[in-house]
Amino acid sequence: MKDLVGIKELSRESIEEILNTAKAFKEVLGRDIKKVPTLRGKTAINLFFEPSTRTRTSFELAEKRLSLDVLNFSISMSSVVKGETLYDTLKTIEAYNVDYIVIRHSSSGAAKFVAENTNASVINAGDGTNEHPTQALLDAFSILEVKGRLDGLKISIVGDIIHSRVARSNLYLLSNFDTEIRFVGPPTLLPEDAQANVKIFYDLREGLKDADVVMLLRIQFERQNAAFIPSLKEYFHVWGVKKEIFSYLKDDAIIMHPGPMNRGVEISTEVADSSRSIILKQVTNGIATRMAVIYLLKPKGGIVDL
Amino acid sequence: MIDPYNNKEGVADIVINNGVISQVIIKNKIKSLTRKFNSSNNIVEIDAKGFHVFPGLIDMHTHLREPGYEYKETISTGTLAAIKGGFTSVCCMANTNPVNDNPEVTYYILAKAKEEGSCDVYPIGAITKGLKGEELSEMVMLREAGCVAFSDDGMPVMNPLIMRRALEYSKAVGAPIISHCEDLCLSENGVMNEGKLSFYLGLKGIPKASEEIMVSRDVILSRHFKATIHIAHVSTKGSVEIIKRAKEEGVSVTAETCPHYFTLTEDAVSGYNTDAKVNPPLRTNEDKEAIIEALKEGIIDVIATDHAPHHIDEKKVPFNEALNGISGLETAFALSLRLVHENILTLKQLIEKLTVNPSKILKIGKDGIREGSESDLIVVDIKKEWIVDKNKFVSLGKNTPFDGWKLKGKVIFAFKGKKFFDLREE
Incomplete structure (x- = not known):
């Protein structure tokens, strides 16, 4: 699976797989050293078009515990105010060659839109009144x-x-x-x-x-x-x-x-x-679950060559 | 030939001389041309055997976008798209920039149409200045400039007192009021039909009540103030029922719907397909069936396209942010022909809804295929199968939910005055 856009798209089996994986990560989080080297060298970007502290923090912690390099791209520093479209913002981010995009947006369907337009793995962190x-x-x-x-x-x-x-x-x-x-x-x-x-x-x-x-x-x-x-x-x-x-x-x-x-x-x-x-x-469980989701997703790969 | 204006049907020879129909010879069966011409360079003979000839179609609800939004559509591209779709006349809505609420804009549109247009263009003036719903526009002067009807389409006239005044005043203007029925308080921020699917997709719904309340209001105003009203783009079963009752009671009301309302349901927006985002929104199967039935019974008088071209950048965004509208001119006729192929309407009934009915409502004086009239007709292969390819649209608006659909029925020639269009594909 490349993306987690919504639960709608998941079967019971994939839900159970995520939950079982989360269980393993929860065990990791109980250790003294809470970090695993699994995704070292990969990059995640937290693309937040809506203010959020707890969800973004939870994702950031999950990403760091998987040894991902983390970028935060939030509304205050975003280009939206400059009139850039979501598509262009996305293409810019893609040019950074990130592997995971965590997106929160006020429009329902925005996560699907992003997922369809990038090779990175997209995780929906809340899109409008659609899904979280x-x-x-x-x-x-x-x-x-x-x-x-x-x-x-x-x-x-x-x-x-x-x-x-x-x-x-x-x-x-x-x-x-x-x-x-x-x-x-x-x-x-x-x-x-x-x-x-x-x-x-x-x-x-x-x-x-x-x-x-x-x-x-x-x-x-x-x-x-x-x-x-x-x-x-x-x-x-x-x-x-x-x-x-x-x-x-x-x-x-x-x-x-x-x-x-x-x-x-x-x-x-x-x-x-x-x-x-x-x-x-x-x-607490939010971190383990988000680690599991990121861990299980497979970006399409392929370097964006400009 | 089927000509509902003159109630004529049959095999015919039609002679067009210098943009004017000089002879219509109706025959009992297909024979070769009755009249032989001396072969000269100036005469073109078209053997339309197996094809149909209809009066040019009229689209009484088009957005040509010019002036102001030439990046979406121009009078040049929009009228050529119309011809390709079989429409030799289009009525362009007033929501341009500047709004068509003063004669200068009307003159501009007509001058442009004369210069660059392929078909007849009949401007529709704004009911209120700036489409704001506050002050009436100068309807008589607009009428004199060439407007054939008045509508704030895109926006409803929310204030019932202003609508009352507009309806009363229109009696002196001699042109109908066309109402975009939507209660903005009920539809606020809605992006699709309200129901199970909108909940499922997490999109804000537009309840059917938003349309039906305004249809009710407008027929009540029309009844009390004895004015004529035309209801634009009917999308719900409830609206059909209200219009049916009003007609039975003798209210002077007419109505139109668009191909997408009798072809698609809200399911088309699943997957957040912005090309299916339109206002009023696509509704449910129950509504679609009621609209088809209303077309059959004559409760809905007209099929119009509500051709609403947009730039790709305005649709390639998350659903909430996408603009409303479907580019409809080039698919409307073939989609409408489905009703004939499925034996719901006769060909004549369909052509009436696309020709004589809008002509009567707008009083634009079209008179069909008759000797002495300007040539205004199309030749159609109603059985020709083709695949919709939005990239082949002449319209600048590629926003269609019908891309890839297999449709039956294609316009092959169009005659409009001295203009002749060969629309066969190489």
Whole structure:
């Protein structure tokens, strides 16, 4: 496989291969010396057209632990402001002969566009509201670590589903397994019509009943201005996950959040800091999962000769 | 020959003399030419046996892009693309730069068309100045300059009061208002049809309600203020139903659709194909079927291309950033002929929607293939199979979702006044 553009394009087998590889890398990360020489002499560029600290940091760490040379190309120093097209930016980067391009962009489909126009391996670090595949992979890895399986689980995803690439990638990933997927939130933030295997709930308690896994999504502050929700206060009142909700969940249910979280909006402090929360484990696992993805991708190679 | 203007069908000899039709002889069966000419250098005889002759097609919805966007299309290339597609008349929309909201722009377009154009060009003026939806443009003066209709196409007239005034005022102008029906509040930032697929692709959807609310509004205004309205590029089943009811109630409403709405569905955008990004967006199969049915029943009067050429740089970008539009002039007729090949429309019904119907709506006075009229006709091999190759387009806009499609039906000759086009490929 040359690129990781989305979970949509992956089979269950390739997902499992990535997750198994991530397990091996997690073991490496537990050592005193956390670096492996695997990709020494290769170059990765983190091409971020949207501000991001945690995803970029996670990728950078993963790349460095694989001994890649790392370049960061972010919006502040990008040519976008000068009117350069994505295609031209990409061609410029290709002329540097990089092997891996990690891209985040505000347009859905941008990662696919980049992948189709370069020989480098492209990893989607979030494209618009389309996908954020490494997040879903690290989420799956984290669930596996705690639960030992994905099959047979009831997973509720709560919040701003329609604007969430994390929700989509998780949906596509979990659909490869025998899972029950639920979308929970205000009707304005849920798709009217998703896939057949998704159940839609407007009521938080119903949507979380007997859940094994609760995935929370960040509520963007600007949603209240565009009439998606009346206020963050009302959102917290109705859909914010608070400690009382624990009685509806399975006894060993876990709470997840891709970060950055808004305490007092989608999650209460008590829940965020509770023993059920595996939010920080997700962060750690992000590095191992991203190492696995980079490791498994095969750039087309071929030096760009100008 | 099929001539819906004069309700004539049959095998015919047509004599064109110096750009004017001098004789039309309808015969019962195919024979050699009834009239023999002295062979002289100035006479060309075309044996069109096995082919069809139709009045030149009219595209009442074209973007010629000139003035202002000559890198996308020019009057020269656009009108030649029209001829290649069988259109001897095109109506060019007002969203040029400057906008066609004052007579100088209209004069410019007409002068350019006269100088460099291959077919007839009928400008459509803007309803509002600068397409801003705020003040009416000087419609009477635009009409006098040569505009045949008024539309802010590309942009809706959002304010219903302005639309009311435009409709009322148009009665004194004597030219119809063509409405681009889109509620911008509902469609804001949308890039494709809203539904399962838009969710799947993570693209912001444009709900069907965005179009249907405006179609409803416009037929209600048309009914109450007794004005004529033409609905551009109908894309949804709901719009068809609203128009059907309005027509039954006697509202003076006509409607058009475009080949892509009865040929494709939203599935064409899968894989983020920017060549299938168009506004209104490609919809679902249910809508496509309803539009085909509406063409059959005559609820939709006209097939127009909404030819919207763009430069490759404007399509070779991520989907959200790509401009809307399909370069349609060179594929529209062959795509429309599919409806005939599939026995949905008769050939005559199809030709009506491409000739006499738009002529009547626009009151441009075309009168078909009759003696004494200027020659304005095409010869078509409706069975000729060909493969769409965007790189062979005459239009500067190579933005088509039909590249590589095998279509049936090709225009082989076109006559427009004194101009004669041999469109056979070497």
